[in-house]
Amino acid sequence: MTVSAERDAEFLADVARIADDVAAPNADDVDRNARFPSETIDALREAGGLAALIPEELGGLGLDFRTVAEACVRLGRRCGSSAMVFAMHQIKVATIVRHLEGSPWFEDFLRDVASDQLLIASVTSEIGTGGDLGRSIAALTPAEDGGLAFEKQAPTVSYGAHADAYLTTLRRAPEAEQGDQVIVVSLRDQTELEPAGAWDTLGMRGTCSPGFVVRARIRPEQVLAAPFSDVLAVTMVPVTHLLWSHLWLGIATDAFDRARAFVRAAAKRGGKVDGPLPQAVRLSHLMSELSLLRAEVRSALDEFMADDARERLSTMAGQLRFNNLKIAASEQAPRVCQGALSVCGIAGFRNDSPYSVGRHLRDTLSAALMIANERIHNTNANLLLIAKEV
């Protein structure tokens, strides 16, 4: 193995250990009490995990994107909320790393993220835009001291109260059109979060994502110079859908594993029977559903890692590809979890059994809602009119 492949393998071994020893024993408590999985995130910090995608020259681990995607699967198998927090942080880091264009402020910021293992949250959704990330209402406004200020009404900010920095989308200026956006990063001590509601949800309870009114004062160099539409198409959309779908795959894989453990236990109890148990046959059906999910998620990752990916991602065909990943994976993951429930029966329905898959099902039901599938279908419907090969 090369040095860098060894480092990737070491990191994955660390994540697997953290998933088993820290995330798994806390997962039920995180879910029941809708509390932040701080033990898991702290353990990931210890392993340097919050700097996984930051290049070595900026103090990070400089790991392959595939390694981070696989880490999302491993964490997802033990605690969906922990995996989502990890994934969302990596999406922000990837956004900055891939588009900082040599900015000294953003390079220093990434050095701080690496050395202090800072957790970055995002303030992208906004009340009044109907979940459309390509539009903003809140505007970056010049302040009297030569700095910039903004106030944004965010319906959800995942782990907002637990983050050390915030990546926010805004209109470029008070007179700018809604689609003329920029990305800014504000530090915790520059940002004020006024809580607007609680986070008591069906699933993904540990992400602690209530609404906030977010106010910040920043310096002009904290605005990412890269064109927003490019950042959105080339990084934010594909990386978000890839890492989310990998963690959904992790959750669905654990639901399948629990169903398999249930069937094995039933087969051992049942003694000698002629032919397979009915649950075992259902498990076989479920395996093919899981393999469909895995195939879609893995092939999208391969396409993203291809040498010419960056060029293709900026086209409508590229946009359709990753929109499709989101829709397919977000529908297939809860389908697998529900299939696992039907294999396990009442043992899967119980919250106190080793075959319980209630949390898995509830967590994956969030998938179709995080950037609503219906909105994506609306976009696709339009793109399909003009795209040639899909």
Next chain:
Amino acid sequence: MPAAQIRKILAEHARLPVDVETLPEDANLYEAGMTSHASVNVMLAIEDEFDLEFPDEMLKRSVFESIASIAEAVNALQSQAKAA
């Protein structure tokens, strides 16, 4: 002249909050308020008007961001068609 025809198509389909005639050829249409949805209608109308098809690699934001960039793409496809 493609630019004049492109302006006419933009006036009809781009749904800009400003008068297309006042826009310089290199003005950014997205910054002027053209939405992604409107841009697809512009693309369809241009394919129709000039009797051409944009291949997938040209169907991206940078190609449709100004009158000049659209005209350049139309010219490129027309000269390709002539050469073939």
